[in-house]
Amino acid sequence: MLDEFIILIMENKRKVLGAVIGFIIAILVLIFGFFSTLFIILLTIIGYIISDNEEVRTYFNNILERFRR
Missing domain, CATH: 1.20.890 (cAMP-dependent Protein Kinase, Chain A)
Structure with missing residues (x-):
């Protein structure tokens, strides 16, 4: 199960990176404005x-x- 998850992340690196950056920006907006x-x-x-x-x-x-x- 974990192996499948890692393969899924490796196949979709840009999507995962975009999601992580979006999440970080959302947290920053909530905290700092x-x-x-x-x-x-x-x-x-x-x-x-x-x-x-x-x-x-x-x-x-x-x-x-x-x-x-």
Whole structure:
């Protein structure tokens, strides 16, 4: 039974991921409100972009190094 469930999840990865993300967003809206949730999502996207782009990451690392001195 568990094996069948795992196979079902593996065959429908995108649907499961979409459901999990939707559930998390719904919980965030209930806890923090709509606009606070949008702010959290915006900051998450900005963090992803910063960590994904080598040039931007180097720029922010240089800024952090200035503060550490």
